[in-house]
Amino acid sequence: MVFRLRLITAIFVARAVMWLVRLLGRGRGSSLPGMVALRICPGILAHLARQARRGVVMVTGTNGKTTTNNMVARIAGEAGYRVVVNAEGANMITGITTAFLRKASLWGRVDCDYALLEVDEATFPRVTRQVRPDLVVVTNFFRDQLDRYGELDTTVSLIREALEKLPGTGLVLNADDPLVASLAAAAGGEVLYYGLGEHRRVTSSSSAAREGRFCPRCGQELAYAYYQYSQLGNYRCPGCGFSRPPAGVEGTEVLPEERRTTCRLRSPAGDYELVIPVPGLYNLYNGLAAFTAGLVLGVEPRVITRALAGYTPATGRMERFRYREKPVLLNLVKNPTGFNEGLGTLLSLPGPVDVLIAINDNDADGRDISWLWDVDFEVLEEEHRHVNLLVCTGQRGAEMAVRLKYAGVPLEKIVVEEMSRAVERVLNGPGKTACLLATYTALWPVERILSGYARRENRVESLPSVS
Structure with a gap:
């Protein structure tokens, strides 16, 4: 009874905060309502998230989280599913709570099939203690905000340790990033890899920062057949043999254009043309991650490719x-x-x-x-x-x-x-x-x-x- 009263009060106050923020023109109200609700009812996020009928998908990593998560949301919407999604990129626990509050009735009921959540890397362990994901998509790991995340190996360790506590959770991993691929060892469920094969725009060297180019198992410098960009590419450790795993979903014949990027796509469900209506190789990676997640969710591949071809970027993403x-x-x-x-x-x-x-x-x-x-x-x-x-x-x-x-x-x-x-x-x-x-x-x-x-x-x- 006490929890129910706290829950209703938290939702009512959070809705009032949303209205007030918009009235005053002080932003989009994507985090403050969640912060207030969690103060009033600390268990509200876990309660609301449990109501996702078909499960919870989390997207984490350094770059591409917002784009990938919103692509997955578009795929799910195209397939007819109702979703909760933090589409604006508010990926801390307060923003994730706000996403659920927007869909919740005043009595705390959430009508959704999937919760599709972009989650900040440093926040991932805390969020997964309250919300158990059925699928985790990891995009890449690059050095980012040392004052917040610390060194890169600290970030990877945080994610790995959290995954080890999630038996049965499936993983969608970037095969081309050795730091991401190494997380397979922590998997409690099925692992499916995505990546890009060799194409005419790969390079034999990379001038980007090198932290991610050392073997995550033994520490030796990785040898590369080719690079996509930064440490992403076809790698092998000369010491312990750790290497790029075969990608179940793989892009080939990459064709970058001014307004879009296309490739041929090979997958367990067949071969398709993938069109991403924004430029950049990194956006193609986001599309491959979203396509792979869509397959795991059981969406028909042609529905996935149609959804991705019609994707519209969030604010400031190309x-x-x-x-x-x-x-x-x-x-x-x-x-x-x-x-x-x-x-x-x-x-x-x-x-x-x-x-x-x-x-x-x-x-x-x-x-x-x-x-x-x-x-x-x-x-x-x-x-x-x-x-x-x-x-x-x-x-x-x-x-x-x-x-x-x-x-x-x-x-x-x-x-x-x-x-x-x-x-x-x-x-x-x-x-x-x-x-x-x-x-x-x-x-x-x-x-x-x-x-x-x-x-x-x-x-x-x-x-x-x-x-």
Whole structure:
């Protein structure tokens, strides 16, 4: 009786907080309602999550969590399932609780088939103590926010130890990342791998940070037949023999284009063409992870490929706008590997390109911005003719400008501006296209300013079954 009273009170107050946040225009209310509800009724998340009729899917890893989870949500919606999903990327325990609260009745009933939850790596052990997943999808592991996560092996250990306490939980793992593939040893249920085969854009070397290129079993440096990017590729340990496992779902014949990426896909259910309507090899990995999860959920492969072909990115995930006749791309950057891939996309755009880089150092971004020195900004010196203007903004815009200076970017191309003026300057620059790169807490104000000037071309999806 006491729990029931706490539950109803928590839901009522959380709903009031949601309404108030939106009324005051103070954000999307994706975390605060959950925080309040957990204070009132600490057991509310476990209670609500148990009501997912067909089970709980969790997506974790460094990059691609939001995109992969939202792709899985679209697949489930296309298949006719009702889902709970934290689509905005609020992946701490408060944001996950808020996702359930949005679907809950005032009496604490949740009508859903699946709970599809993006979960922060450091939060994963805590969440799994309250919500037992039936399937866990792991995207990749890269160095990210040392002040929050610590060294990379600490993050991997946290996930491994949590998985060891989940007997019967299935895993979908990235075969091309040795750190992710090593988690199979902790699996309590079935493991299915996804990855990319060799194609004409693989490389024989990689200049990215090397932490992930040592054998997770014996510590020797891995030998690579080829790299996709960073430590992702076809690897083998010369010491203990640990190697890339065969991928049950594998992409081949990769064809990157300006607005989409396609590949041939080989799977246990047959061969298909996979079309991901956003650019970037990393988004193709997200699509492969989502396809594999869809198979595990029992969705028909043609339904999966149709859902992925119609996917619309969340805010700041390769989101396209148009200002007058000028194409504009908005993308989140949060660690060296993700930033390097963003720079690769920038340099593939029709040039010259006007560029905005917005760097904040709030808690959600990571207070330590030394990671910027691990980003390969030196490519902008080599390709500086492709870039018309680099406008730095945000709380650490000046430090970003210094980093570009030491990367060898011509000084006349580097500008530091207040955020509103920075967005306006980039939009009105003489370049053919504009590319806006922002850390997490800078992303939302940049998007809000940008939306006041430009029209969104690939609108964020809002399916009733996915909200």
